[in-house]
Amino acid sequence: MNPSIKLGTVWGIPIGLHWSLLVVFGLIVWSLGGDWFPEEYPMLGPGLSMALAAVTGVLFFASILLHELGHARVAQREGIPVEGITLFIFGGVARIGGNASSPGQEFRIAAGGPAVSLVLFLVFQGLFMLDRAVPALAAPSEWLARINLALLLFNLIPGYPLDGGRILRAAVWRISGNEATGWKAATISGQIVSLGLIAFGIFQAIGGDVTGGIWLVFIGWFLQNAAASESAARTMQSQLSGVTVADAMGVVDEPRVPSRLYLRQLVDDYVLARGDDFFLVVDGDLPRGVITLADVSRVPKERWDWATVAEVMTPWPRLVRVAPETSLLDAMRQMEEGGFGQMPVVRGDALLGLLTREEVLRYLRVRAGLGATA
Ligand SMILES: [Zn+2]
Numbered sequence: 001m002n003p004s005i006k007l008g009t010v011w012g013i014p015i016g017l018h019w020s021l022l023v024v025f026g027l028i029v030w031s032l033g034g035d036w037f038p039e040e041y042p043m044l045g046p047g048l049s050m051a052l053a054a055v056t057g058v059l060f061f062a063s064i065l066l067h068e069l070g071h072a073r074v075a076q077r078e079g080i081p082v083e084g085i086t087l088f089i090f091g092g093v094a095r096i097g098g099n100a101s102s103p104g105q106e107f108r109i110a111a112g113g114p115a116v117s118l119v120l121f122l123v124f125q126g127l128f129m130l131d132r133a134v135p136a137l138a139a140p141s142e143w144l145a146r147i148n149l150a151l152l153l154f155n156l157i158p159g160y161p162l163d164g165g166r167i168l169r170a171a172v173w174r175i176s177g178n179e180a181t182g183w184k185a186a187t188i189s190g191q192i193v194s195l196g197l198i199a200f201g202i203f204q205a206i207g208g209d210v211t212g213g214i215w216l217v218f219i220g221w222f223l224q225n226a227a228a229s230e231s232a233a234r235t236m237q238s239q240l241s242g243v244t245v246a247d248a249m250g251v252v253d254e255p256r257v258p259s260r261l262y263l264r265q266l267v268d269d270y271v272l273a274r275g276d277d278f279f280l281v282v283d284g285d286l287p288r289g290v291i292t293l294a295d296v297s298r299v300p301k302e303r304w305d306w307a308t309v310a311e312v313m314t315p316w317p318r319l320v321r322v323a324p325e326t327s328l329l330d331a332m333r334q335m336e337e338g339g340f341g342q343m344p345v346v347r348g349d350a351l352l353g354l355l356t357r358e359e360v361l362r363y364l365r366v367r368a369g370l371g372a373t374a
Helices: 019-038 046-077 103-131 135-155 163-176 181-204 210-239 262-276 293-297 328-338 357-373
Strands: 005-010 013-017 084-090 091-096 277-283 286-292 340-345 352-358
Touching: 013 046, 019 046, 019 084, 019 135, 046 091, 046 103, 046 135, 084 181, 084 277, 103 163, 163 181, 262 293, 262 328, 277 352, 286 293, 286 340, 328 340, 328 357, 352 357
Parallel strands: 013 084
Antiparallel strands: 005 013, 084 091, 277 286, 340 352
16 A cells, blocks of 8 residues: 655654545545535535535544554554554555564554544544534534544454454463464454455445445455455465575576676677576676666667666665575565665675575465475
8 A cells, every 4th residue: 555645754654645545535525515514514504514524524534644643653662663654545554564572562552543543532522512502613523523433443343454353363362372373363353354344235235325335345355355465474474484585596597797798789699699687797706786678678779889788787886785694584575665676695795696586486486386285
């Protein structure tokens, strides 16, 4: 979920919006300003209803952001970094850069968001009690109190990846003393909840509430996907624990080219003749950089006769290097975050080889194949 609009940072955490949120914002303004406000508070009039609906929509997203900041702040205090918060069509997500190391820590991070939603509910409910006589204040505060209560209750449903599922995971972990048992309980409950939401949504749609039903089906489907990708990531993590870069590298013996080579020669003699698409640039024993087919294709063809590899390659100092002892998971994370297709593997100044995405994928496939037959 990559944010398309960056809002700024809070406590060092980048906050972003995904474009899909604008769709929900439109729906909220339209249904509040066109339906709910005029029905509950007819004295407002259509213009004021719409304006209030827009303000209410913004406060609704602020509520979601505060909920996520609740999780994020607790995580930071527990010493776990937070990579960012994104608001999107189904709410918000705080990307926590690590797993809790104890059930208590997991519980506190999971409870941080709902605690904020509870406070927001109480604040808006209190405002509503005070400002009942003023429709322009009462209408937004009544709706915001309700929606924050709904957010609180929905998030407490005990199905992973909802907060309630995380709390369940912490509880099972604490009682059983086993982290894996906690994960299993959270995953199973997540499956039940997401499939339940989908089934209930279909039931509702058949019963006549088509929009509400479809919405529930989408939320269930989203939760199902999030739980499945989390459990796939966990399976990979446990399978790859102890695997190093040295285990995965070297499947491909990457071709080496000198830096003074002209691009035309590189294309004719290496790319077309052998079908290779990336090269280590090495002069004697000295590594100079890396050049890929994508680098070459950015140079206009008419310049290939006189442009050299050295001018186009990614130079050695700009490449992020790994040691053969580095864990493969760490190296993959670095590749993912930096958007690199390959990383030179070095010991001291000596170049041992190149770890590429293709190699990592091939390695994972082979391991998966071995796992399936064993
Ligand atoms: Zn939450």
